[in-house]
Amino acid sequence: MKIAVSSDSADLEAKVAHKFGTSKYLVIIDLESGDFEAVPNPGASAQRGAGMQAVVLAVSKDVEIVLTGYCSPTVKSHLTANGIEVISDLSGTVSELVERYKKGDLGKHKEAELGHRPGWAKIDKALFKHTIRTSAKQFGTLLPVMAGVVMLMGLFSAFVPRNFLVSIFSGNRALDTLWGACFGSITAGNPINSYIIGHELLACGVSLLAVTAFIVAWVTVGLIQLPAEIAALGKRFALVRNAVSFVLALGVATLTVLVFNFVVG
Numbered sequence: 001m002k003i004a005v006s007s008d009s010a011d012l013e014a015k016v017a018h019k020f021g022t023s024k025y026l027v028i029i030d031l032e033s034g035d036f037e038a039v040p041n042p043g044a045s046a047q048r049g050a051g052m053q054a055v056v057l058a059v060s061k062d063v064e065i066v067l068t069g070y071c072s073p074t075v076k077s078h079l080t081a082n083g084i085e086v087i088s089d090l091s092g093t094v095s096e097l098v099e100r101y102k103k104g105d106l107g108k109h110k111e112a113e114l115g116h117r118p119g120w121a122k123i124d125k126a127l128f129k130h131t132i133r134t135s136a137k138q139f140g141t142l143l144p145v146m147a148g149v150v151m152l153m154g155l156f157s158a159f160v161p162r163n164f165l166v167s168i169f170s171g172n173r174a175l176d177t178l179w180g181a182c183f184g185s186i187t188a189g190n191p192i193n194s195y196i197i198g199h200e201l202l203a204c205g206v207s208l209l210a211v212t213a214f215i216v217a218w219v220t221v222g223l224i225q226l227p228a229e230i231a232a233l234g235k236r237f238a239l240v241r242n243a244v245s246f247v248l249a250l251g252v253a254t255l256t257v258l259v260f261n262f263v264v265g
Contacts, residue, residue, distance in 0.1 A: 001031045003101065004058050005094045006068040010038030012095040020068040020088075021051030021075055027094045028061050031102070051075035058084060067097045067106070169206045180210035181249045184217030185242075186224060194218040208260070213253035220245040 006023035007014040017023030024044050029036040039057060043050030055078045058066060063084055071079070071088045079086050087106050090097055100106050169176045184194070197218075198211045221242050222229070229238040 001065070002061065002063045003029045003031060003065040003067060003098060004061065004063040005029070005097055006041075006054075006066075007038070007094050010040075012036065012098075013093050014038075016067070016069055016090055016092060016094065016097060018069040020066065020071040021054050023054070023068070026054065026057060026061075026063075028063060029094075029098055031098075052078065055079055055082070058082075065101070067101065169201075169210055171207070173207060173209055176207050176210035177213045177250060177253055180206075180212070180214035181217040181221075181246060181253070184214040184249065185221035185246055191215075191219050209253055209257045212256050213249050216249040216252050217246060220249060 004026045005028075006017040006020045007025045007027045008017050008023070009015075010025050010027070012027065012029075014025070014027065017025075021043050023041050025038045026041055027036060027038045039061065041054050041057060043053035043057075051072055051074065055075060058079065059082045066079055066084055066086045067090055068086070068088050069090060071086050076086045076088070087101075090106070092100075097106070168179055194215045198215050201211045201214065202208065223242070226238060226242060229241075233241075
């Protein structure tokens with residue numbers, strides 16, 4: 001049986017990490033042989049999907065038990081769906097928790113908590129503090145995005161002449177849709193920014209079909225990020241994913257505009 005403990009460093013005396021998804025390491029211990037390995041958690045530095053990356057790591061290592069501080073309900077559901085038991089709200093060192101698990105103390109502690117829980121659930125102070133911190137971080141992240149949107153509107157109007165757009169988007173639906181998807185494929189950006197640019201393109205007379213293709217490609221294809229995607233997911237997968245996403249951007253744009261015209265018209 002293998003146990004994975006979220007930790008702050010790569011040894012048995014490391015402190016248990018507060019959150020499973022963003023822990024620096026997963027220390028994986030084989031209870032039968034006593035061997036262990038500290039595997040860097042790819043979700044530790046991820047801005048999105050940190051918990052899911054940790055789930056994939058645990059599943060790939062054939063882990064059966066996860067011991068951690070906090071585990072979100074979504075991540076926990078994915079772990080349990082893969083046959084992995086999760087015991088959370090723990091503190092101490094990795095070695096201490098493993099010994100407690102061997103003695104059966106962790107399971108008893110969990111059952112005792114459930115057995116003595118009153119009808120109205122008490123607020124978990126640690127979870128409440130974590131939620132407040134997460135909300136504050138998200139709000140702080142949102143402010144620069146909104147400021148960037150305002151600046152982007154001004155920069156687009158100032159530095160992208162209408163004559164330039166007219167020369168590229170000639171009014172040919174097929175060609176304009178292809179150009180829109182090509183421009184959107186250069187970088188995978190924030191969806192909010194794509195809406196702002198799309199609005200400015202429409203104001204300059206670019207067709208709805210081309211703008212829709214631009215928006216879909218903007219959020220699904222990313223040529224600038226391609227080297228990083230190849231390094232993370234493999235060359236074949238990255239190239240196929242981007243190629244399929246580009247073709248789908250054309251198809252989705254066409255279908256979206258057809259449905260829109262049918263509903264409105």
